[in-house]
Structures are given as C-alpha cells and as structure tokens.
Amino acid sequence: MKIAFYGSSLLSSYWNGAATYYRGLLRNLAACGYDITFYEPDVYDRQKNRDIEPPEWCKVVVYDGTVEALRTEAAKAADADIVVKTSGVGFEDNRLLDEVLRAARPDAMKIFWDVDAPATLAELRANPDHPQLKALNEIDAVLTYGGGDPVVNAYTAIGAKRCIPIYNALDPQTHHPVDHDPRFTADLAFLGNRLPDREARVESFFLNPAAGLPEQRFILGGSGWSDKPMAGNIDYIGHVGTRDHNAFNVTPKAVLNISRDSMADMGFSPATRVFEACGAGACLITDAWLGVDFFLKPDEEVLVARDGKDVADILSGLTPERANQIGKAGLARVLRDHTYADRAAEADAIFRDFRAKGREAAE
Known part of the structure; x- marks a missing residue:
C-alpha cells in the first residue's frame, strides 16, 4: 500500500x-x-x-x-x-x-x-x-x-x-549506547528548545537546582536560550544535532526530561527524548506526569522529580553506580516494550x- x-x-x-x-x-x-x-x-x-x-x-x-x-x-x-x-x-x-x-x-x-x-x-x-x-x-x-x-x-x-x-x-538503529564524549561531561544535562509553555518548568526543574548546587556541572542544549540568565556552572551549548544525541545522553551522570505544560497536564505524553535517553543507556530523571509508570518503572528504570527540590535531592544522592544501574534497566525496558x-x-x-x-x- x-x-x-x-x-x-x-x-x-x-x-x-x-x-x-x-x-x-x-x-x-x-x-x-x-x-x-x-x-x-x-x-x-x-x-x-x-x-x-x-x-x-x-x-x-x-x-x-x-x-x-x-x-x-x-x-x-x-x-x-x-x-x-x-x-x-x-x-x-x-x-x-x-x-x-x-x-x-x-x-x-x-x-x-x-x-x-x-x-x-x-x-x-x-x-x-x-x-x-x-x-x-x-x-x-x-x-x-x-x-x-x-x-x-x-x-x-x-x-x-x-x-x-x-x-x-525508541529506534535502536539511531539511538543506542556509545562511548562517552568529553564535550558533554556533566552531572546533569537537559536538551530542549526554549518554548513559552516549557520555560517556567525549565527554570524550576533545571536552572534553579543548578544555581543551588554550585559544586556540580550542568549542560543545557537546545535553541533559544542564549539570552537566558543562568548560573555560572551551566554550560549552554546551543542546538545539538541528532548525530550527537547519543553521546549527549550517555556521557553525563544523568539527563533530565522536562515536559511542556500542556503535555504534563494531559499526561501519557512522553517526549521523544525519554526514549532516546533510555535507548542510549542514560540515567533519566523526568518531571512527574500522569502515566509515567505506564512506560517506565519509577526508581528502577527512571527517576521521577515532582519539582526542582526533588531534582536537587536526587542529584545530591546519586552515585555513578546507581546512575549506571538505572540506565541499564531503562535501556532493557525500552528495548523490550517501546521500539x-x-x-x-x-x-x-x-x-x-x-x-x-x-x-x-x-x-
């Protein structure tokens, strides 16, 4: 057909x-x-x-x-x-x-x-x-x-x-584990374009925790953020092409998913980056939204944050070993159920x- x-x-x-x-x-x-x-x-x-x-x-x-x-x-x-x-x-x-x-x-x-x-x-x-x-x-x-x-x-x-x-x-042919890339070394990374109905959530879940954890390094990727005030421990790198998504996801200790307001309110709306990150074997932290447990098991395959304080608390207690464990479990789940x-x-x-x-x- x-x-x-x-x-x-x-x-x-x-x-x-x-x-x-x-x-x-x-x-x-x-x-x-x-x-x-x-x-x-x-x-x-x-x-x-x-x-x-x-x-x-x-x-x-x-x-x-x-x-x-x-x-x-x-x-x-x-x-x-x-x-x-x-x-x-x-x-x-x-x-x-x-x-x-x-x-x-x-x-x-x-x-x-x-x-x-x-x-x-x-x-x-x-x-x-x-x-x-x-x-x-x-x-x-x-x-x-x-x-x-x-x-x-x-x-x-x-x-x-x-x-x-x-x-x-997940498309396993395009999003999969790769070697770490020093360009993306960080404790937490977030990739997303600057949009009106996500900006306030990015402030809450990413910019504010970064400001409160000056000893940790953060990376922000995506278009439109160049004039946004942000803490000195945030490295803004602009647009990240899809060929670099795997390295961007797997290199930091953890990566963050932040839903747009409308998607979070509706629920059952995981962004592509949820599956891309898990497909690379990343330790994913996501903002809380209705239905997340339909796709990934909280605390085993994904870490869920209700607000910026939760993000900061998760990062403060997240060891590389624990992050690696979450990443492997998330990868196994999306390969099994979500391709x-x-x-x-x-x-x-x-x-x-x-x-x-x-x-x-x-x-």
Whole structure:
C-alpha cells in the first residue's frame, strides 16, 4: 500500500522535534511493505540544517513554501491508499489539510496524525469555526503520539470517528549506547528548545537546582536560550544535532526530561527524548506526569522529580553506580516494550483493519 505523508520535516530535526518520531515509525512501516512518500515544505531553514539525507526506505519531496507548490504536491495524495496530514507542518496547515482531503480517493484511508494533541485541542476548543473541526467528518482516524484516554475522549467528543495513540518510542538503529564524549561531561544535562509553555518548568526543574548546587556541572542544549540568565556552572551549548544525541545522553551522570505544560497536564505524553535517553543507556530523571509508570518503572528504570527540590535531592544522592544501574534497566525496558517496530505494528494493524472493513462494505 502507498502512503502519502504530509509533515513538517523528515530530513531535519531543526526546530522539529517530531523528526525522530517520523523517522523511526516510517522506517519500520516501510519494513512492513509500505511504499511511503514524505512531503515537507522548505521553511524555517530546515533544509539548511538537515541531519539526514533522503533515506532508501522513504521517498522525500521537498516543496517550496508557496501556496502553488503546496497545491501541486497535495494533489499527489490521489495516488495513495493512505493519506496522512500531520499537525504542525508549519506552512498553511489548514489549507494543506483541505487540499489533501480534496485530492484523496474516496476509498483511501484519511488520517490526521497529531504530534501535539494538547495544543491542537486547545486551538479547536477556542475556535468553534475552525476548519479542522469540519474536516473531522472526512477523516477516518486521528492518530496521536501521546495523550492516552484524555486525548482520545477529547477528540471523540468533538467529532473524531476514531482516535488512537501511537506513542513515541525508541529506534535502536539511531539511538543506542556509545562511548562517552568529553564535550558533554556533566552531572546533569537537559536538551530542549526554549518554548513559552516549557520555560517556567525549565527554570524550576533545571536552572534553579543548578544555581543551588554550585559544586556540580550542568549542560543545557537546545535553541533559544542564549539570552537566558543562568548560573555560572551551566554550560549552554546551543542546538545539538541528532548525530550527537547519543553521546549527549550517555556521557553525563544523568539527563533530565522536562515536559511542556500542556503535555504534563494531559499526561501519557512522553517526549521523544525519554526514549532516546533510555535507548542510549542514560540515567533519566523526568518531571512527574500522569502515566509515567505506564512506560517506565519509577526508581528502577527512571527517576521521577515532582519539582526542582526533588531534582536537587536526587542529584545530591546519586552515585555513578546507581546512575549506571538505572540506565541499564531503562535501556532493557525500552528495548523490550517501546521500539518503533512495536509502534509500526500497531499502525499496520489499524491500516489493515480499515482496509478489511472497506472490503466487507463493498461486498
């Protein structure tokens, strides 16, 4: 079956945290026999900051950030058996959704794949005339990379026919243990772009504990933090490309996951970095959110902090031996239960179920 997948970017993770999700999921769907074309707009300097070239397992079409180019590529949805439009493409999202739904064949499965369900749902609730609300009648399924029952219930309440989470996961081919890199030597490291609905939590869970532990070293990676006041024991290193993520995760004594406000409030929304860090064998400290124990066992496979004081207390008592133990247990868990091969199998089952029901209806 052919999949036309319209997303932000497969080739660049620059201001595009969903890249890891797309790569892991689509590579494993290709291994299931799907013929996939990924359509991405040339916006936000992502093409100037590629961290992979077009892969063998997926065709990639990069189109100019113009309405004319968008319409040209959206029309190619007519060739696909499964048409996917994701959230947060970054250029004329509503127009793109309208165009691909118009182009898709009547028998094609039409999917809205939401990689930021809390933000999308908040936008839809705030605007009863939102074009996407009307489009739900034409969409066969909403798939999300997080949210659990709260997101499923919210989407079905506003008219989605089906809503199913396909969670973030680990791609063992790209995220795995590597040798330590002296550039990332620290007691605690955090990687995340500066975003309005995460900044206050970064202050609480990372910047404040660092200020209170002057004898320890901290590393901050990600874009947008250069003018942020921070303690002298924090080394700000800017954007970290995906090729360096393994070393960034495994070299420090521990790495920190900090959810955005909306993700933490919704629960069941582990970021890609949760699985990337565990996949590298890192000792992961995460902020507390509903459902964390569904993915990792607290105190054995992950350390959970309710606030900045918890982070400081954990660091003060964390020995290298204990950190290594947590890292090994987390790695074993994600390899067993949370790989993109697992997630692709879930998506494959959804696609096959839709096709089977379509055949039954036609008979």
